[in-house]
Amino acid sequence: MSHPAEKRTPLYDEHLRLGGRIIPFGGWLMPVQYSSIREEHEAVRNRVGVFDISHMGELVVSGPGAREWLNTMLTNNLERLEVGVGQYTFLLNDKAGVIDDLIVYRIEEEKFFLVVNAARIEEDFAWLSSHQPGSASPATALRIEDQSDSYGGLAIQGPKVGELFAALFGAEKEMPARNRIGSFEFEGTAILVARTGYTGEDGIEIFFPSSAATKIWKEVLQKGESLGIRPCGLGARDTLRLEMCYPLNGSDLSPGHNPIEAGLGFFVDLRKPNFIGREQLLREKEQGPSRRLVAFKMKGKAPPPRPHYRIFRDGVAVGELTSGTLSPSLNEGIGMAYLPSPPPKPGEEIEIEIRGQKFPAVIEKKPLYKKRP
Amino acid sequence: MNVPDDLLYTESHEWVRREGDKIRVGITDHAQAELTDVVFVDLPKSGASYEKGSTIAVVESVKAASDIYAPVKGTVVETNKELESNPALINTDPYGAGWIYVLEVANAEELKGLKEAAAYRGLLA
Numbered sequence: 046m047s048h049p050a051e052k053r054t055p056l057y058d059e060h061l062r063l064g065g066r067i068i069p070f071g072g073w074l075m076p077v078q079y080s081s082i083r084e085e086h087e088a089v090r091n092r093v094g095v096f097d098i099s100h101m102g103e104l105v106v107s108g109p110g111a112r113e114w115l116n117t118m119l120t121n122n123l124e125r126l127e128v129g130v131g132q133y134t135f136l137l138n139d140k141a142g143v144i145d146d147l148i149v150y151r152i153e154e155e156k157f158f159l160v161v162n163a164a165r166i167e168e169d170f171a172w173l174s175s176h177q178p179g180s181a182s183p184a185t186a187l188r189i190e191d192q193s194d195s196y197g198g199l200a201i202q203g204p205k206v207g208e209l210f211a212a213l214f215g216a217e218k219e220m221p222a223r224n225r226i227g228s229f230e231f232e233g234t235a236i237l238v239a240r241t242g243y244t245g246e247d248g249i250e251i252f253f254p255s256s257a258a259t260k261i262w263k264e265v266l267q268k269g270e271s272l273g274i275r276p277c278g279l280g281a282r283d284t285l286r287l288e289m290c291y292p293l294n295g296s297d298l299s300p301g302h303n304p305i306e307a308g309l310g311f312f313v314d315l316r317k318p319n320f321i322g323r324e325q326l327l328r329e330k331e332q333g334p335s336r337r338l339v340a341f342k343m344k345g346k347a348p349p350p351r352p353h354y355r356i357f358r359d360g361v362a363v364g365e366l367t368s369g370t371l372s373p374s375l376n377e378g379i380g381m382a383y384l385p386s387p388p389p390k391p392g393e394e395i396e397i398e399i400r401g402q403k404f405p406a407v408i409e410k411k412p413l414y415k416k417r418p
Numbered sequence: 419m420n421v422p423d424d425l426l427y428t429e430s431h432e433w434v435r436r437e438g439d440k441i442r443v444g445i446t447d448h449a450q451a452e453l454t455d456v457v458f459v460d461l462p463k464s465g466a467s468y469e470k471g472s473t474i475a476v477v478e479s480v481k482a483a484s485d486i487y488a489p490v491k492g493t494v495v496e497t498n499k500e501l502e503s504n505p506a507l508i509n510t511d512p513y514g515a516g517w518i519y520v521l522e523v524a525n526a527e528e529l530k531g532l533k534e535a536a537a538y539r540g541l542l543a
Contacts, residue, residue, distance in 0.1 A: 077481065078454065078481075080454075081454045081455045082454065082455055082479075082480040082481060083455045083480060280480060280481050284480060346502065347458075348458045348460060348476070348478055348483070349457060349458055349478055349480070349483075351483065370480060370481075371457045371458070371478075371480050373480065400460070400476065
């Protein structure tokens with residue numbers, strides 16, 4: 046299979062200018078780090094950091110019946126979602142496998158803004174389109190649009206996000222509440238601001254026309270300078286999310302995994318009468334999943350655990366890591382893996398094979414990192 | 419990038435300091451800057467012998483594990499235990515406190531295959 050050339054976000058040149066190290070990720074050329082993963086990670090935990098998320102996809106579903114129909118395509122319940130609020134949810138295939146995990150925002154009564162993973166944009170769009178209901182006239186038609194190329198996006202994350210928000214949009218403006226989304230203006234450009242993130246810190250994700258990306262990026266860095274802001278790459282994004290045990294699509298989630306075994310049943314409403322994957326998930330819930338996504342920490346001195354390292358339980362190989370890294374906050378190796386049921390409980394020991402040698406690790410409760418009170 | 423004149427170098431970015439019939443080995447300033455954030459070092463075992471070009475140690479950053487290769491055939495006589503508690507010495511002092519191991523060279527002729535500082539600088543240019 047031939048791969049199309051990797052895409053660049055509108056901020057590609059800015060990343061190069063800042064010394065960003067570029068790697069391919071989900072079909073995109075993205076910065077993995079600028080200065081160091083540790084420094085960028087710590088900036089987000091203690092101050093504020095900014096990530097280019099322009100590679101992520103934006104799908105817009107609108108028209109009469111949009112909510113009712115989307116509610117049959119996604120696992121979480123849109124019935125209770127007010128205008129101006131978002132929710133984490135899953136797009137499943139017919140076997141209840143995860144096509145994508147995403148955030149859906151209700152931006153108007155019958156208009157929804159879906160923020161999806163970069164590597165899944167085409168697949169999500171194709172899956173949604175193939176289930177699109179027919180309509181007698183174009184006037185009443187439900188529309189599904191892939192607006193990914195028109196949007197740029199930034200994630201601004203860290204305890205100082207409020208100060209930066211005020212510096213950008215004006216002190217009189219109020220930042221949207223958790224999971225809420227609002228429209229703001231910045232130097233004549235309309236910007237969607239959502240109070241969400243993938244780091245475990247307070248933060249916002251903002252979406253704007255791609256043409257304004259460079260202007261906004263520079264302004265964020267400049268206004269954030271006195272707050273100690275750092276541009277942050279995919280490396281820190283991965284360590285931050287893994288400390289929180291947020292799943293990474295393509296690693297911890299895939300069409301071969303369902304949300305129940307991933308421990309994300311909270312974002313699946315089985316009381317909804319009808320959505321794709323429901324019957325399989327009901328059965329899964331009834332019988333109990335055959336495996337579970339567990340989190341662990343290395344015990345004592347050990348090399349950092351990495352994806353695909355093998356796991357042993359009572360001397361028997363039982364699986365491999367889907368995620369693993371050195372946690373900069375804990376300074377310990379951490380990871381996640383699917384283990385056969387009944388899964389080991391927090392405190393129980395497993396072993397990770399690293400370069401032919403087995404190292405002990407301990408099952409932990411999620412999240413692996415808890416913020417200091 | 420700092421490339422001291424008095425050292426020898428490999429194409430895989432290890433530096434070599436001659437100490438009689440032994441060599442002290444680490445990774446170059448360029449290599450540590452590429453890796454950033456060294457968080458773990460798998461040291462070779464003292465007394466173990468290695469062929470030229472075989473994996474002798476592993477240096478791990480937050481993001482990845484990188485193999486370190488034996489520049490010539492030899493036997494490990496000393497390792498830098500300081501790196502077990504402070505692997506970041508490789509970042510802060512790659513040519514000094516960040517050394518990784520000392521090798522007793524099996525055949526001094528093999529050292530002639532290593533690069534002088536000028537040639538290594540050329541490789542980085």
